[in-house]
Amino acid sequence: MTYIVEIFSIAAGAFYIYMGAAKYGWWKGISISGGFMPIVCGALLVLFSVLMLITKVKTGQKAEKIDPKALIPVGAMVLILLFNCLLGLVGACIAVAFLWLKLIEKYSWGKSTFVSVVLFICVYGIFRMWLNVPFPTGLIGSFI
Amino acid sequence: MDNFAHLFQGFAIAFTPVNLLTALVGAFMGIVVGAMPGIGSLAGCSLLLPLTFHMDPTAGIIMLAGVYYGNMYGGAFSAILLNIPGDAPAVMTAIDGYAMTKRRKAGKALFAANLASFIGGTIGILILTGLAPTLAALGLKFGPAEMVSLLLLAFTSIGWMMGDDPKYGLISTFLGAMLALIGMDPVNGQIRFTGGNINLYSGLTFIPIVIGMFGFSQVIEMVTNRMSFHFLGGEKLSIKGSLLNREEVKGILPNALRSGVLGCFVGILPGAGATIASFISYMTGKRVSKKGEQFGEGVVEGIACSEAANNAAAAGAFAPLLSLGLPGSGTAAVLLGGLMMWGLQPGPRLFTEQADFCWSLIASMYIGNIICILIAIAVIPFLTKILKVPAGIMAPIIMTLCVVGSYAANNNIFDVYVMIAAGFIGYFLNKNKYPIAPLLLAFVLTGTLEKNFSQAFKINGGSPSIFFTKPISLGLLIFMVLFITVPMVMKKVKASKNTGDQPG
Structure with a gap:
């Protein structure tokens, strides 16, 4: 594990050099081609x-x-991401936040519910209602 | 003098109740939106542009300008308190800001950020008032060759100076550059390193990477190292407790003044913007400031460099926008769209034909800057209450903000995947002592560097001599070489002196 970043970097750099030289090309006419930067950055x-x-x-x-x-x-x-398909993105986040509070942090049902509801109101109010971010609604949302 | 006479006339218009109110609303919304992870100034201005459709052009641009520089104030809040930069320019603020929060000095960090933002913003506006057309013309002298040299300087300086050993910073820099090369090549339109994934055709988005590497990796750190996060429960929360002492103000002032001038100039350059301004100013501060060696450990001077620069750059971006019709950044492009929507044509004649409009906008920036600092200081006690929330509750809240913020950047679920991967990689790099900031800077700069490289070669018929024959470019390259070599030589001289001093 000690050398993993360096080994990965050498492999990634070599891959960029190879792709830059073999596929994208170093030079085109009077200027650089798509492979110039990958080769330079990969080599360094x-x-x-x-x-x-x-x-x-x-x-x-x-x-x-x-x-x-x-x-x-x-x-x-x-x-x-799994819950997103069913509950939509905001719903999934809140559900997981609730589970986190209840199962990992061992908070009471009441406290977990309270925090989750406040979080939902803040996130939905600011991002969805005020800033109009079109979050995925999931299966349940599409029925509603 | 003529400019100042116009400015006073501008103040008369900006001080009308309607314009004052729009500046107040704009500044407030800007601060709130800026503090939201994922919603940077570009998205903030774009989202709030429709609100100004039915306004008088002067009131409309005053509101948008308020949103723009309010954003620069707001971006620092989540960076300091949660280690989630609200937008890209706040990345450098997070480094020292969050380190101060860990040391129970969040209030002071917020105060320092606000003070520096105010100083930087004021310097930017003053420069804009006196020299807007001149500076805009100077900005035009920065062609592709000069931009390449400037960007190379930024690249090397941050890579060289972050981390225990320059190699850490440089590896991080090139990893960031390689991430930026994924997607369509900006020069020839070739699709690179996408593995056929359609989501990668337009490249990776910056915001999810920032949120992941700072915010999500923070959650991982909270879970794995729970004991060290008990600090989150004990901060004294008051304006009095957050006030800066004389020593701290003395530390902030020179850094904020220098970064304000530097930031304003970078803001004027086409395509540079507040992010690059804050990176360059921070690295310059690390080099020249008295406490430069402590940058990154949580010093107000570090926050001052980053915050003053990004606010000054926000003001500086107005110079080419108003006097040449050239937007210096994405947000300035949205403002340009707003101006054109109201039937105004920015350019050299705007200052003469629409003098009332231009000068009331500039005057409103002075007022808006004061409004921003007042709002920002007033909300410090409320903001620092966040620190009273136990770490156990903070973790799922930050996680939710990370998901929602990264999605909101492009309204694309793929960005959430990117954020998760970036978070894990960021945590892993941190554990291996690799600094994150050079990676992010390289990610931002690589596309611009590649475009300018291509243009510079094309202009000069394929010869690299253009980088050495243009005075500004040559000067920047010489500066870059000095930047790298002088500390190395000094270190060697110091080491040989120490060896010589030791008794044989």
């Missing part, structure tokens, strides 16, 4: 990533461990 990224890798190996630096709990918010986001 590879260069600095290799230098970083060498530094890290030399100094024996270790990366901080990634806590598996980091996946909880990501999981909550996936849940929002």
